[in-house]
Amino acid sequence: MTTLQYLGISVIFIIDLLGDVNAEVNILTQREGQSVTLHTGLTGLHVDTIFWVFGPVIPNTSIVESQVIRGENITEFKGRFSDRLQLDRETGSLTIRNLTLNNSGVYQLDIFNTHKTSQRFNLTVYAPVPLPQVQKISEGDVLDSSSEKGSCSVVCSVENQIDRTLSWYRGEKRLNQTSSPDLSTNLSLSLEIKLKDKDIYSCVAANPVSNQTTKLNIETLCLQFVESGPNLTTIIVIVLTLFIGICCIWKKKDIKGCCVSTSGSPEEEDSVVQLRQTLSAAIPLDQTEYRPDLLGDVNAEVNILTQREGQSVTLHTGLTGLHVDKIFWFFGPVIPNTSIVMSQVIRGENITEFKGRFSDRLQLDRETGSLTIRNLTLNNSGVYQLNIFNTHKTSQRFNLTVYAPVPLPQVRKIPQGDFLDSSSEKGSCSVVCSVENQIYRTLSWYRGEKRLNQTSSPDLSTNLSLSLEIKLQDNDIYSCVAANPVSNQTTKLNIEMLCLQFVESGPNLTTIIVIVLVIVLTLFIGICCIWKKKDIKGCCVSTSGSPEEENCGVAYSVRPCISPSSPVKNENSLDCIPATVKTGCTF
Known part of the structure; x- marks a missing residue:
């Protein structure tokens, strides 16, 4: 079964523990209630297995499983919106109808034949933007009383949602804009205008798939604050109101359209002045709905393992008593994109298949999902991905490094080092220790238990070598140690064997006697x-x-x-x- 395969702890130098995270992610947006198709760009597919996996953050829920089993094409749609899914098996593309906000998330396509091909889509579904509301700010009445005709302040507001913005425009020019990640409060944006301004102002609420615009009516909101003499229309209205009131009192009958208080002061239904309204509190949204983490399983723990060439290793899952439909293992030196184990329960029958060049050395424990690899070689180093499917996907990753056994390091004298310290009492001698280089191999000189120096190199084409200069009369024990994380080898230095011929001492008595006798005879x-x-x-x-x-x-x-x-x-x-x-x- 296929899922996101990520690499890159780690690394050890290396290894790209990010895996498929480095692959291209297709970013899609759509409006709630519409349909969207996750296009793969592929055609004429003839593959055994097509899987789609979904999740708001990590795609760990199987929603489509399409397999060719014994010549029969079996496609199953799963999950809470399975009735709105449609798969095109010729291309692998997936269509989702009648979108809801809950369909936002990460979708992972995995196509299997011999190798795995993966694509990822990040879909965000947006609700339609409502019409923004524009109101006068009461505290802003005649804000600029010193100006010729004064000024007026207004505020535009709209319910907040993810990726929603609110802006003021004068004509085609945007004056200001606001947005907020706090979805529990409405968006609001104020604007101060001159009462004699003839420009057209508009407030625009928008998200990536829709927008709504409310134009500002200066006369309706701010006309009563123009500092001018009494208006003729106002005088006529007052006179007519007084006249109707007198008629109502004298005739003691209800006149249609007349509503008079007992005190004789009328109240107009359609006042030019609008009462200030308080901003409604937006319904708090689910704070857990945030942009999906495209890293997916990269955030999961990676199990680091090392082992010696020729040995066996078990990738322990820590699980017990598994009763699941599907267990899959994938492997790759950097990205685990090659299927090596496929174990499925199909129509009550457990079918397990081992694949790849080392399939004969694999063993699966179906009760735990653990995988054992026997007779390890250096080529078994890499990233292993376990995917267990039932209703949801469970994943684990292992980074295995296999090391060759360390050979015995070789110690020899450096010829140029003869009598390096001729001024000392007994001179000195230089030696060099060397060993074939491999990944993570080190070479060190020790005097007793104390390490004197150490070397390593990422250049595996040359041997490791480390020199040491010693006094010929030194009685300490020197040793050269080659090591890697799983083994080590030690060679002790024999000072007499390597350096005795360079001791600066007087002629030997026996040698003198023999030479004299030979000459005389x-x-x-x-x-x-x-x-x-x-x-x-x-x-x-x-x-x-x-x-x-x-x-x-x-x-x-x-x-x-x-x-x-x-x-x-x-x-x-x-x-x-x-x-x-x-x-x-x-x-």
Whole structure:
């Protein structure tokens, strides 16, 4: 079933929680008792479902339901003015006959096939404007006695109604105008005129569909206040009245047209002077009838929900024990204009149909109207609209955001940050933490439980990254945390692994010993190779100059042993060089 679908809380950045409020609204006015047609501008409609919904402020009452059910066109008119409605199924247009003031309000058309098409009309019905009344203001008699002939003040009044105005005109020029939102009092507007003014004055009461005009008769209202000598007509009337009075007394009979008091002072029926009349109080109107709020269901509460991708969520209505004819769910990323669930009781049979690309993951609880969505994906984020129909419409809206699970953030060293603080005792090291960016994802550095900094970005095309500079001798625990509203991941910083190679300390003792031994051994082997021209395992020379014995016991690493009596050979001789020291050899 279709109804106003509005979006836009909210937003979260975003999301236009106003929904169909942004669509064009057709403003219509008409006079009470007339007919009006809400024209859709469509032709040749071949759709399954046409609904009209009405309300003085929020269109929540179904008045027309036209559906094609199993090949049969079933149209039902509802509500207190159903007998005055007529639907054109080829265009979807609705005609309302014999309008009353109660027909003012918001009308919503919803046409369903695969998607929903909506139109809205704001109709205001006005009562015909009555004729305004013009009277003299008694207190204004001869207001300007210093002028040549004086002046006169009059007041024009009319019963007040919505959008009704009251104006004074001199010829075609409007002199002043008034209106009032307080419908409990009449509209009134005063005017002061010169008694010798020859212009034509008129008082006009109007609303958007009708108007009424009363012309001012200066002579009738103000003639007696002209400051002039006795009028001849007045003298004749007085003489005739006296004469008739005397006749009535003397003849003691009733003369037609003669009404005389016992004192002889006559009273004329048609006096030129009109008595001042008090302004009648207007009948108070229903103060609840004000201009419809075109925002409709936008003023209703929006339920904000979040859930993790792959999980399930239930859009709880908070209702129980529902026994209604129709339950409809609509969905859209911004405007919920796509039907996803249609559940109706048709001729005693409950028919529920799931629609759309994720229809196989939907489940409806008809006792509560709640909707469950299983195995959520990111594409399930959006606005969901529930419409429950019986006699009136009940609506609820849900704004669901589905988030992907947060991946583990990666921490690495910044190469340019080596020895960033070479002047410090042990230097410093800079690291950077990064994670793939997604909507509402944040990245933060913590020292223990204290957050040091945080970043986020609406640009989802680039990763989030956040750097941190630390002292190499810092013993605190640092961690990088990536989070969204439904999950988070933490990576702890390993200072030794990332920054130990940059510690500014003296050479290691073990390293020094190894390097010295390698250098000494290399030099010794080199000298032996040059002097002996062959690879000898130890050198030991006898006193007779014979080559060293195999089991001498002296290694190259000590020294060759030489007999003191052996002559010195030349460089190329294989005999040992004479020496005065003999160590560890037996000759």
